[in-house]
Amino acid sequence: MTTTSFRLLAATAIALAAVPAIAQDMGPFSPTRLSDIDKAISSDAFEGRGPATRAETKTINYIADQFKAAGIKPAGDVVNGQRSWFQAVPLLKSEFATAPSFTLNLGNGQSMPLTQGDQIALRAPMNGQSTVNLANVPLLFVGYGVTAPERNWDDFKDQDVKGKLLVVLINDPDFEGGEGDFGGKAMTYYGRWTYKYEEAARRGALGVLIVHETDPASYGWNTVKNSNTNTMFDIVRKDPAAEHPLFESWIQRPLAEKIFAASGLNFDQAKAAAKKRNFQPVPLKATLSAEGQAQVSTINSHNVVGYIPGTTHPDETVIYSAHWDHLGIGKADDKGDTIYNGALDNATGIAQLIEQARVFAEEPRTQRSVVFLAVTAEEKGLLGSEYYAQNPIFPIAKTAGVINTDGGAIYGPAKNFTISGNAKLGLLDMLIAEGKKQGRYYSPDPHPEAGYFYRSDHFSFAKVGVPAISFGDGNDLVNGGIKRGEALGKEYTDKHYHQPSDEWQASWDFRGMAQDANLLHNLGRDLANSRAWPDWSADSEFRATRDMSAAERGETPAAAPAPAPKGDRG
């Protein structure tokens, strides 16, 4: 009791001291409302918001109810001649009924069983097959598994990989100082694990074992395990085997070291060789056997979508987006907790989206329509946003911008802000100008090597050319500066990210989120009231795609740059 009272007093004192500037910055946004919504949908009652579970029904109904109460209109699928709040998102669902079994034959007379989730994490198949039945399949080390002709790089050197399991390194060849031009520390799309699997599928390999290392992956094994050993989803595809090999897995580095040692190789030396352009694939002596039976089905998940029609240009839109899903119920943590609440990831984003809808509905209508899109299955690979971008409700060509939020500020107001990745676009210039009005500065993504550009829903829109950003809260906190901001951020990543302990805390300070919500509100409102079409920078790989639809906007594109090489999302 005494402790609580003391804390309350201390918090009040801080709040009072900071009130004038912050209150102005927060505009019509209320930290209490943001906190209340976050607390509600991250409670155990929402069971971690797994797509296509009973928690989905509860979650999407909650969001639709909030949209309705805010006073916006439904913009989803037409049901009985009327727009509903929901856009059906058909997903391929694949899961192992029981954990698959593995036997690694090291090739030196020894063999060992591997345990799913411990040394290896195998994704349930998404190539259209349901049975994994491998008998002594040879392993082939292919370095970073990259084919990039425009960068004069090819790790495969014409090796036939059919029927083989590829052992590959995570990130790209110059991440730790190798040759080649892959953005240095920043991650190109060649560094993303999705690329590794896609390239293996294109080449007809049986599968991939990505060697997990925390630094180049930018997250720990817990994340790998929690994200890949649950139920897997993809959007329903015509030819899934063109995108997915049968066997998509990660292995821990100590196991890789053992595999290389049994072949008379040193892992570090092999890795050093992979950083060079003249790298040659290395057949390993080890073989892998595996058995698993997946249940594969098609299910429907849903995006929730509402809008406020524009007064003069209703066919033109500004989209606010955030993903509603998290990891659902999964493996228990040390405390026996099985519910992955996702209070920061991404109940905060949904709280902000709902409050944007409410605040927009209370203000005079804008010239362009404003769309509020709560997407599903982000955690399964940006699938809800991918589905919307491929099956848009409002024309993609006339979508002026997408403002995505994935994670909000919970440590109080910050002097700066960021976006995911180091892309350059007009929408960012507008955001920076808007931030200046709050007396705040823009910090470029401090960790472009983590590949955050490919890890949030704005990427689905960028791929179809729409100027899109994922806003990131600042780390230079008004209370405690960068030192405190970085320490808190690191603590969250280490202890709570994608773990059951990502839970709402009474100590979280939602004033920072209110300040950010107001910043994003002003950005979107100004764009929705303008005739401007902010574009990607001239050297952006998304510029050419956007400019292809310029005529639909009544624009004449300036000298369009050459299209980017296929697969280059750097």
Ligand SMILES: [Zn+2]
């Ligand atoms: Zn997440």
